[in-house]
Amino acid sequence: MAPEYSKPDTAVGPSVARHRMMALAWPLILSNITVPLLGLVDTAVVGHLPDSRYLGGVTLGATLFSFLFWGFGFLRMGTTGLTAQAHGRGDVSAVLRLLGQSLLLALGIGLALIALHPWLIAIGLTLLDGSPAVTAEAEIYARIRMASAPAVLANYALIGWFLGRGYSKVTLVLMVINNTVNILLDLLFVVGLGMATDGVALASVIADYLTLATGLGLALWAWRDWRWPRVRGVLNDAVGYRRLLSVNGALFVRTLCLLFAFAFFHAQGASLGDTTLAANAVLLQFVLLASYGLDGFAHATESLVGQRIGAADEPGFKAVVRAATEWSMLMAGLASLVFLLIGDALIAVLTDLSAVRVMAGSYLIWVVAMPLLAAASYLLDGIFIGATKPRAMRDTMISALFLVYLPVWWLAQPLGNHGLWLAFIAFTVARSVLLGTVFTRAWRRGSWFTAEDRRARPA
Incomplete structure (x- = not known):
């Protein structure tokens, strides 16, 4: 049952990249789906x-x-x-x-x-x-x-x-x-x-x-x-520890910013009233559902991108990025379509409170758009994690938070909860645009592989 060590391939083509992306992603998607089952059981057991x-x-x-x-x-x-x-x-x-x-x-x-x-x-x-x-x-x-x-x-x-x-x-x-x-x-x-x-x-x-x-x-x-x-x-291995701490330190700051973004969203929703808070909690379950699939492909991207960079396989790296983009956009499109077609029915499953149902339905359009607008941020996170370039993730997250999310929220307060969702969506899009800009520049320059990567290429 335990995996044995096997030497990685020195090159990966487009069809192999697509196949491996799905082979890696589906167990991750299934493992993500098991998480809410525990929460349901905890609630059912203690709720009685x-x-x-x-x-x-x-x-x-x-x-x-x-x-x-x-x-x-x-x-x-x-x-x-x-x-x-x-x-x-x-x-x-x-x-x-x-x-x-x-x-x-x-x-x-x-x-x-x-x-x-x-x-x-x-x-x-x-x-x-x-x-x-x-x-x-x-x-x-x-x-x-x-x-x-x-x-x-x-x-x-x-x-x-x-x-x-x-x-x-x-x-x-x-x-x-x-x-x-x-x-x-x-x-x-x-x-x-x-x-x-x-x-x-x-x-x-x-x-x-x-x-x-x-x-x-x-x-x-x-x-x-x-x-x-x-x-x-x-x-x-002092050098190894320094690199591990450097990578993890930047990721820690990035994660704290993301935690703050969600906490701020919850807090501002609560300030708009209990019904609004409950409606947002229901709609965030849609975001969570979409993240199960998008995270699965993002995590698979981390692994495959890292392996291609380690192998100094530039064509394979590009094939993996293209395969990840295809699968991620397909998953995002399916999620948005499902939310559009049966979103009201899903809201009814999640709550029996008529006021919450009505309010959640009035903001449903935001979560219909969310998967398509957020897919790039998940994908790019996977690429940058696999490439161990966390500083770009940290810096763009900080910029998106303080230069887009909070200013948009401040300006959109007259719109109430629509303004809060607008700020949250703008934050997500800003993450994608900023990190995507860094990615595109590196892609055009061919700078995803350092001289050290190429020297370390396996025979």
């Missing part, structure tokens, strides 16, 4: 407890950790790009070192989060501003859930490493194990043993560590010929 504070506490606590752990998603992205390039060069030692270094970095950050958890939880729950009863339950959830921080971050590193080597099916396996174990333990602890918020949190902690054990087992099985000189290199 006698007091609503339990459901509110789990919701509030889960929201806190979604933002906290998402902020460290750079551990997956940075590991994917660097590993893909090392794999493309056929540099087995570098591939091994990257796994060890990413895991050590994840462990260090995870332990730091545990050490800081009293302050992080207090600040986070204060910002989320729940009722005293709900906040008390959320604190119970958070104090238990924080124990899984090293496992969650290490799983990010493992998933990024496997993806960089082109094994997206392992990602699917790990996600299925995590969510299946989590769901079964939810039922055991809450329904079977009579636990409440603490049972849901404990289920997540156990599932995260079992997933980590599985991922490490697969990695060790794949590399059962490890030798001490290679393992020792994990600790004394």
